[in-house]
Amino acid sequence: MAKAIQQRALKTRAKLLDAAQAVVFEQGFEALRVEEVVKRAGVAKGTFFAHFKDKDALMDQLIGTEMNRHLDQIATLEPPKDIDSLIEALLPGMQLATRERYVFDVILRHSGAAANAEIGPIASTFARNVEVLANWLARGPFRKDIDPVLMADGVGAFQIQAMALSFCAIHNGEPMESMMKRYLEAWLLPKSEG
Amino acid sequence: MAKAIQQRALKTRAKLLDAAQAVVFEQGFEALRVEEVVKRAGVAKGTFFAHFKDKDALMDQLIGTEMNRHLDQIATLEPPKDIDSLIEALLPGMQLATRERYVFDVILRHSGAAANAEIGPIASTFARNVEVLANWLARGPFRKDIDPVLMADGVGAFQIQAMALSFCAIHNGEPMESMMKRYLEAWLLPKSEG
DNA sequence: TATTAAAATTGACCACGGTCACTTTTCTAG
DNA sequence: CTAGAAAAGTGACCGTGGTCAATTTTAATA
Numbered sequence: 001m002a003k004a005i006q007q008r009a010l011k012t013r014a015k016l017l018d019a020a021q022a023v024v025f026e027q028g029f030e031a032l033r034v035e036e037v038v039k040r041a042g043v044a045k046g047t048f049f050a051h052f053k054d055k056d057a058l059m060d061q062l063i064g065t066e067m068n069r070h071l072d073q074i075a076t077l078e079p080p081k082d083i084d085s086l087i088e089a090l091l092p093g094m095q096l097a098t099r100e101r102y103v104f105d106v107i108l109r110h111s112g113a114a115a116n117a118e119i120g121p122i123a124s125t126f127a128r129n130v131e132v133l134a135n136w137l138a139r140g141p142f143r144k145d146i147d148p149v150l151m152a153d154g155v156g157a158f159q160i161q162a163m164a165l166s167f168c169a170i171h172n173g174e175p176m177e178s179m180m181k182r183y184l185e186a187w188l189l190p191k192s193e194g
Numbered sequence: 195m196a197k198a199i200q201q202r203a204l205k206t207r208a209k210l211l212d213a214a215q216a217v218v219f220e221q222g223f224e225a226l227r228v229e230e231v232v233k234r235a236g237v238a239k240g241t242f243f244a245h246f247k248d249k250d251a252l253m254d255q256l257i258g259t260e261m262n263r264h265l266d267q268i269a270t271l272e273p274p275k276d277i278d279s280l281i282e283a284l285l286p287g288m289q290l291a292t293r294e295r296y297v298f299d300v301i302l303r304h305s306g307a308a309a310n311a312e313i314g315p316i317a318s319t320f321a322r323n324v325e326v327l328a329n330w331l332a333r334g335p336f337r338k339d340i341d342p343v344l345m346a347d348g349v350g351a352f353q354i355q356a357m358a359l360s361f362c363a364i365h366n367g368e369p370m371e372s373m374m375k376r377y378l379e380a381w382l383l384p385k386s387e388g
Numbered sequence: 389t390a391t392t393a394a395a396a397t398t399g400a401c402c403a404c405g406g407t408c409a410c411t412t413t414t415c416t417a418g
Numbered sequence: 419c420t421a422g423a424a425a426a427g428t429g430a431c432c433g434t435g436g437t438c439a440a441t442t443t444t445a446a447t448a
Contacts, residue, residue, distance in 0.1 A: 006413085008427090009426060009427095012426080012427080035404070035405090043427070044427060045405090046429065047426075047428075054406070055404095109302075112361040119363060146384075153355065154377065157354065164306040186340045190337060190339060190384030198394095202395090203395075206396080206397085227433090228436085229433090238398045239399070240437080240438080241398075
């Protein structure tokens with residue numbers, strides 16, 4: 001049996017990722033074409049698909065890596081002590097995820113991985129996000145009647161909702177910030193019992 | 195100026211929709227091909243795109259119509275008197291929306307319409323869903339500290355979340371039903387104040 | 389009825405993601 | 419060093435969504 005993975009392959013993969021990143025930097029995610037990537041990387045088209053299952057897998061890698069890097073910073077912050085500072089911490093990531101409609105669609109598509117083998121960067125970022133949030137929420141001045149993980153799940157659901165609606169014409173351009181404030185006050189600081 | 199819209203065009207559109215529905219019935223949404231639709235409808239490919247902006251618009255129409263029909267039935271029900279019966283009312287629609295991964299992706303993509311002109315069947319179903327829900331929630335034994343519309347928005351967000359996670363390998367096959375129960379008890383019947 | 393402009397339709401064509409049988413390179417075993 | 423097997427890479431080819439200049443059909447008007 002020959003060596004499992006060769007240096008050559010790693011270099012090729014790196015070239016592909018570099019080329020893709022360059023295209024995205026210059027023209028955005030939506031304009032990215034596989035043909036352009038392989039041309040810049042100086043490899044054949046087939047090589048691309050030997051390294052990435054499909055174009056979406058490359059997007060997962062590019063976007064997920066960026067989200068993860070961002071989450072690394074977030075994770076070092078102090079647990080927010082109120083809803084406003086929680087939102088302040090969450091907003092940059094949400095803006096990253098919604099800078100292009102196309103990017104948000106990719107994220108939605110990958111937020112629930114279809115199979116165990118397919119858990120990619122974006123899906124695992126979501127999992128980490130819940131961890132970080134749960135940690136924060138457990139330490140903050142929020143409701144105590146439910147599991148922090150459930151609270152975190154809910155915040156995630158409202159983040160998705162606010163991001164989706166930010167593209168929606170019906171809600172004429174209400175900023176995500178104010179939507180989140182409404183949602184999170186009701187979710188994290190309910191004022192009465194049923 | 196000639197007549198604004200001709201009978202011929204309406205017939206063609208109907209033929210296209212019929213053909214598409216037949217394909218979906220036989221092979222599911224994922225397998226639907228524009229070429230197959232125009233072949234069955236007996237028209238040229240270009241005609242398809244004169245009637246639908248793109249393949250997604252046809253999907254919007256097919257799926258949205260179905261969702262709307264379902265919502266019509268739901269809307270006639272009595273307001274649920276507890277969380278279990280609320281979930282019971284919501285589940286069939288959620289199962290409809292998740293019968294194929296592809297269908298759910300289409301729904302996600304259309305749940306927030308990109309522009310005023312683009313509010314299609316799926317997006318408007320979401321709007322109606324909030325209306326119906328808000329009505330129910332206002333009459334039910336649920337929290338009274340927030341606007342019913344906000345409550346309904348939240349239920350919608352949790353529906354999306356539960357549907358997305360139902361495809362997710364990390365949450366190994368927890369049924370939507372039990373996820374919804376956890377979410378809605380915490381959202382609609384919070385037991386303490388922050 | 390003849391004219392004619394807008395509406396409707398056509399199908400050759402293109403763009404782009406993805407496949408696969410084949411070639412080249414790499415590494416290990418003998 | 420060599421043989422050979424696995425890994426890596428190649429590029430012609432295909433499927434399918436989408437475009438558009440040209441053609442046909444419709445119906446209002448003179």
